[in-house]
Amino acid sequence: MSSNTEATVAPRPGGRSSGAPTIYDIARLAEVNPSTVSRALSQPGRVNAKTAERIRVAAEQLNFRMNPSARALPTGRTHTLALLVADITNPVVFGIIRGAAQEAAAHGYTLIIAESEESGEREATDAVRLIPSVDGVILATTRLDDDAIRRLASSKPLVTINRDVGESVDSVLPDLTIGVDAAVAHLVELGHDVIGYIPGPASSWISERRREAIEHAVDERGATLVVFDHTSPTREGGAAALDALISSPATAVIGYNDMMMLGVLQEAARHGIEIPERLSLIGFDDIFGSDFISPPLTTIRMPLFEAGRRAVRAILDSDGTDGLLPTELVLRASTGPRV
Amino acid sequence: MSSNTEATVAPRPGGRSSGAPTIYDIARLAEVNPSTVSRALSQPGRVNAKTAERIRVAAEQLNFRMNPSARALPTGRTHTLALLVADITNPVVFGIIRGAAQEAAAHGYTLIIAESEESGEREATDAVRLIPSVDGVILATTRLDDDAIRRLASSKPLVTINRDVGESVDSVLPDLTIGVDAAVAHLVELGHDVIGYIPGPASSWISERRREAIEHAVDERGATLVVFDHTSPTREGGAAALDALISSPATAVIGYNDMMMLGVLQEAARHGIEIPERLSLIGFDDIFGSDFISPPLTTIRMPLFEAGRRAVRAILDSDGTDGLLPTELVLRASTGPRV
């Protein structure tokens, strides 16, 4: 190995010239030590301004890109976050993804999105597989049980959205009261005094919270609540639930999410059941499609974009989960006077 | 408060107290050399079966997870792929994402999804930023120009979907003929002899291909083609185009994609313009919502899931882009007899 002035590097016995420029190339060009380059690049201020500028120029000239793996090895920080969602076709995750992606980018972080297609098992596998390569994990619509979540949270910073497993795990949660109160008040004003709720999967923590909020608002107004069976939060689930709805005394029904209510609406149309004349319908989430299905679906919306941002902030700044996110009633045409 | 495992660099030569088990820990436990552990883990077969088993057990016992950064550093392979999409809220990308994610997982690869929110500039930035940390890039709905794509393709394996920039870059493309011929035949049978096409963005390569295919099919059947102005592939774009449609001689219109046709349909409903009585409408993609908007949208579908899989295969196996993906006409209620 014929070395010139470089004493530290004794490269390639195998003869693989790597191609991409490294901080050593910059160092040579700027006539400084590689360690100085490293400092200039990652801790601006810890280096003489003129030196830093020379390094900046050299880096620019070489079109230098920092090798993320090399950076991650000694620091343990990958500058990458994982966002786990149960179903990427559910428009409810769009806002979360966008908010999270934006906030992550603002911090120089990369976001890995993994979809489990509603399988808790796959979610767990993905989480375990991804954890070594990320600095934190966001569970956006998790199907994991509390223990599994706590276990994951013990190995890397973790934040849940719409799920609370206690003090030990950070979470971004909605204040359901505002939206739910408005929704129930709206229904009661329309004359409905028996109101139904279709819960989502039994494993859904937020479904239970929604039920509680509705129950409270219904009680407060002297109306009656009917709770239907747990239902898959899909269009198929909603379609399958229609029979139960129309044979119940409820004249207005709130569903666990918009997706299932879309199914209810479609199935109702198929059977010539008029909405809202026969049944008033309200969902949660305000997803894509809720506004153009017919009739357009009245729904309770949560600021998803902000939820995504907060989740990222909670991981990177160790804050951002303060306070609950406000919910809001979006009035459309699936609700009407009791006939 | 979440527990944050701060992985600081161990300053001591002998000390490996950094928390996560390494191949050295396995080596000690299995009483072999670390290099043997490495071999056993990455190249099964290059190691004695009994030794390999001992190593497997030790790894299991320690709950070992390979450090991806450490693995990537000497090899240059990150086992990660980037999938760039223009708009994650467009249901057209779901299938691609799922197909790509599944195929990637099957090969032990992780998928990074980046959304540019329709900004070509941001797409370019993301690509440049992500390239050092991935083994390949998939451009699913790119807004980049040919040169930019070729430039990216020269630094890492790259595949485009619905975009052809020539021999130098692999691509996954549809055979538009089947679906488009069926669509045009369908319209002509219904009595339409003046057929319109609403192109997407001027920068969309596939929009032009769709136009050509339609033109060809229309010519073949002795009908006439009317091409409207370039239109944003969004609901807003479609809504804005409605005026032009109804004031043209065309009695049937094919749009660049379903998303814009959803906008046309909504705007038509708002103005009391009956579909399909007044205008027959066809889109491309068969996205979420096309089936439940009213009337449900007739559309030309491409196997998106398969497209995603092929794109990944093209990168990992250096094949998989052979042949075109078949398209298919999905008949629904937005097309009807010419009145």
Place this chain on the structure above:
DNA sequence: TTGTAAGCGTTATCAC
């Protein structure tokens, strides 16, 4: 088949 050792590109500790 397995052990030895030289890197991969960066950061961080220590001197100077």
Place this chain on the structure above:
DNA sequence: GTGATAACGCTTACAA
């Protein structure tokens, strides 16, 4: 403020 150098955890010739 800057330079030298030892890690970080893994792979891979080359030897044995």
